[in-house]
Amino acid sequence: MSRSTPSQPRVNAAVEICESLNGLLADTLALYLKTKNFHWHVSGPNFREYHLLLDEQATKIFAVVDDIAERVRKLGGATLRSINQAAAMTRIAPNEADDVSARDMLAELLEDNRAYAACLRTAHEICDGHGDVATASLLEVWIDDAEQRIWFLQATTRGAEAGRS
Known part of the structure; x- marks a missing residue:
């Protein structure tokens, strides 16, 4: 760990924060790719709506x-x-199934985004514990973004739990 950086928290604090951020980086890449995968493969009566939603979220x-x-x-x-390093570190499970219903795609992404938001909050707690206000501030924006994705996925799938499409 280099000490000649613009942000210089204590070395052990920087190591812990960087480990947390690298885990988030791996999760972000995995969530992006999974969201894009579902964007590419979604089909059904709400194709256009879901296709556009997933593309917007992936972006x-x-x-x-x-x-x-x-x-x-x-x-x-x-x-x-x-x-390979990202794949080894991510907490987001891949979905490589050939045929996944649109409803299952959205439900899976809803749970993945909930888990991702929890990881963002854990990273925020680490930053707070070390007084890293700059990283915590970035995490707050990313938490809000994740909460918006969760809200959209919840609202989109709301009727699906009752068997409606």
Whole structure:
């Protein structure tokens, strides 16, 4: 861990924060790819609505990737270097099934986004514990973005639990 960085929390604090952020980076990449996968493969009566929703959500998720990686670098840490490293670290389970219903796609992404938001909150607690206001501030924006995705997915799937489409 380099000490000549713009943000210089204590070394052990920076290590813990960077580890948390790298886990989020892996999760963000996995959530992006899963959302794009479902965007590419969704079908059914609400195709256009779901296709556009998932594309919009994927775009917003991907926008966070560079910010997370750059924050790690500002703290003096190293970011993920490969998709293999990201795959090993992510907490987002892939879905490689050939045929997934639109309802199941949205329900799975709803749960994934809930889990992702929980990981963002955990990272925020770590930053708060170390007085890293700058990273905590970024995390607050990302939490709000995740909550918006959760809200949209909940609202979109609301009738689905009762067997309605």
